[in-house]
Every structure is written in C-alpha cells, then in structure tokens.
Amino acid sequence: MKLHFDVPGDDFTRAGEASGQVKQKMKQLGFPADVVRKVSIALYEGEINMVIHAGGGEVDVDIDPHCISLLLTDHGPGIEDVSLAMQDGWSTAPDHVRNLGFGAGMGLPNMKKYSDEMEIESTVGVGTTVRMKIFNP
Amino acid sequence: MTVQQIATTLGFEILSGEESLSRSVEGIYCCDLLSFVMGRAPADFAWLTVMGNINAAAVASLADVACVVLVDGVLPDAPMLEKAQQQDIAVLAAPGPAFETGLAIDQLLEA
Numbered sequence: 491m492k493l494h495f496d497v498p499g500d501d502f503t504r505a506g507e508a509s510g511q512v513k514q515k516m517k518q519l520g521f522p523a524d525v526v527r528k529v530s531i532a533l534y535e536g537e538i539n540m541v542i543h544a545g546g547g548e549v550d551v552d553i554d555p556h557c558i559s560l561l562l563t564d565h566g567p568g569i570e571d572v573s574l575a576m577q578d579g580w581s582t583a584p585d586h587v588r589n590l591g592f593g594a595g596m597g598l599p600n601m602k603k604y605s606d607e608m609e610i611e612s613t614v615g616v617g618t619t620v621r622m623k624i625f626n627p
Numbered sequence: 628m629t630v631q632q633i634a635t636t637l638g639f640e641i642l643s644g645e646e647s648l649s650r651s652v653e654g655i656y657c658c659d660l661l662s663f664v665m666g667r668a669p670a671d672f673a674w675l676t677v678m679g680n681i682n683a684a685a686v687a688s689l690a691d692v693a694c695v696v697l698v699d700g701v702l703p704d705a706p707m708l709e710k711a712q713q714q715d716i717a718v719l720a721a722p723g724p725a726f727e728t729g730l731a732i733d734q735l736l737e738a
Contacts, residue, residue: 503706506685510714513689523670523691530689531665538682591678596662603666 491515491553497537499546502590508549509534516553525626529558532604532622535597536562542587543567544618560605560622568614576602628652628736630694630717633673637721637731639696643708644717650693652736655729661686668692673732675725679703684710684718694718696732698725 493515495508513530533549540547544566552559569575576598583593602608605622612618631648634641641648656668657675661682668674670691675698676683684707687695694717697703703711703718711718721728 503681506682506689509689510685527670527689527691534685534689535662535665590680590682591659591661592682594660594662596660596666600662600666 491519493551493553495549495551497540497546497549499541499544501546502538502541505537505541506534508537508551512551512553516558519553521626525558525624528604528624529560532601532624533560533562535600536560536620536622538592539597540564540566542583542592547617556626558624558626560620560624562620562622563617564619565617568616568618569610569612570614572610572612630673630719633694633732633735634719636735637728639719639721642697642703642718642720643711644694644715646715647694647717650717652693652732654736655732656692657725657729664692665690675721675729677701677725679707681706681710683707684714684716687711687716687718688714696721696728698723698728 498504509530516526544564547564550561578599579595581593581595587593606625607623609621630650652673653671656672658664659676659678668690671693673694674692675696679701696719698721700722
C-alpha cells in the first residue's frame with residue numbers, strides 16, 4: 491500500500507498528519523504495536539524537521555507486510571554537515587520552535603534510533619532526502 | 628493500576644480520554660522536550676509535563692503513553708484538548724510540580 495502526504499511549512503498544528511494517519515492505517519492492518527510505534531515516531535520527527543527547517547515537503551510511505559519504507563523529500567536549505575546534524579543535541583532550531591518543546595537536537599538521532607535502515611542525501615541550497623526502512627520481523 | 632484509579636486516588640482532574648482511563652500505567656516519565664519523550668518514554672508510562680500544546684498530544688499518541696499528566700496547574704490549550712478528545716488520549720491535570728506528582732504516582736504504583 492502506498493500513501494502520499496504533503497507536509498505544510500511552518501504549521502506545527504498540522505505536522506503529524508502523515509504519521510497519525512500511517513499509525514491508524516497500520517493498526518487497522520494489524521501490525522504489532524512496537525512496529526507501529528517505531529514507524530510513527532520516525533515519521534513524526536521527519537515531519538517536524540521539514541516544518542522547522544525546510545518550509546515543508548513531501549512524504550511517501552510504502553506499507554508492505556514485512557517492511558515499511560518512508561521517503562521524505564524537501565526543497566529546503568539542505569544540511570551542511572550531516573554527521574554533525576546526526577549528533578545528539580546538535581540543533582539549529584530557532585527559539586520559537588524551542589518554546590514549543592522541539593529543537594532539542596534529537597530529531598535525526600530519533601529517526602536513526604527507530605528505523606532499521608536510514609540514508610540521508612542532502613545538498614546545500616537544493617534540499618534533503620531521507621529514506622528509512624522499518625522491518626516487521 | 629489504571630489511569631482512572633490514579634486520577635481518582637490523587638484527585639487529578641480528568642480532561643479527556645474517557646476510553647483510555649482503563650489503561651494500565653507501568654511507570655512514570657517526566658520531560659518537557661518532545662523529542663526526548665519520543666526517544667525515551669516507554670509505551671504505557673504516565674508522561675508528566677508542562678507542555679499543554681497540540682504537539683504534546685501528537686507525541687503522547689505516537690509514543691503510546693498511557694496518559695499525559697499536566698503538572699504545576701498547567702491546562703491544555705484548546706487545540707490540544709480537541710486533539711486529545713479526537714484521539715482518545717487521557718489527559719489529567721495535577722496541581723503540584725512534576726517531582727511531587729511523580730512521587731505520589733510512584734507510591735501508588737509501588738503499593
């Protein structure tokens with residue numbers, strides 16, 4: 491099953507629509523709670539990143555009985571140093587984002603933690619693509 | 628111990644999530660940084676926080692915590708309450724600070 495979502499930029503009230511709908515769909519399909527949780531959190535962190543940093547983006551989800559693939563694409567500023575961005579606590583989020591409880595520098599580390607495979611391609615000035623896979627053993 | 632039993636025993640106000648009140652609470656997690664909560668809060672725990680915004684409702688749902696306990700007298704804003712009601716997330720309001728509130732819940736869980 492393939493699902494597509496547009497993530498609006500700078501709208502924290504709508505971030506989480508994709509992860510919320512994917513969670514609901516996976517529960518309906520009978521996936522185990524821990525797999526649903528991993529997919530939901532990895533995707534939500536990705537959505538929040540696109541809202542904070544990239545002015546929105548797109549999410550494509552492919553739900554297969556044994557593997558859930560997440561493709562997140564944005565045309566934001568890109569990530570200058572991906573290995574630095576992957577470090578716990580590294581953040582470039584502005585203060586108004588921190589006041590909402592985000593910007594702790596845990597977004598990418600959480601995506602890495604909850605996905606079984608993750609690849610980031612980013613070009614400064616062009617955008618960022620994140621591919622994640624979560625397996626259902 | 629269920630969310631309902633904790634709320635009733637400690638006198639916390641129940642603001643939403645009637646159908647989630649029967650969920651069992653397995654432990655307590657306190658934090659206001661949402662990504663920390665998603666990264667570290669175990670499912671089925673009570674999450675104690677002062678974040679009463681819509682993103683807290685989303686995090687509670689995705690992290691699958693048993694309930695949100697808003698501490699220090701914080702109340703949810705209207706979008707959070709609406710989302711919590713839609714998604715049947717139990718949100719409780721506790722008057723005291725996080726440490727005392729968590730300690731009181733812990734004493735109930737250990738009893």
